Amino acid sequence: MSLPDHLAIVASTDQASATCPGCAASSTQVHSRYQRSLGDLPSQGQAVKLHVTLRRFRCPTPACPRRTFAEPLTGIAQRMARRTC
């Protein structure tokens, strides 16, 4: 048996709604889901990776230019970052 080269943490978010960064409207309409992988600090000498399932919401405001937006990972990582903060 070989050891994996990294520890994987699998997580998902559980808030029912998210706020559009374009117009501040709250949306509960999930448009799609996608996975993000983030490098975390090593644990016991092993690399740690966080695999998070995130949702993309549809903005409810017809005039909003964003139309869809990804939910934020508040307290975990900056938008578009590859690593946790």
Ligand SMILES: [Zn+2]
């Ligand atoms: Zn919006």
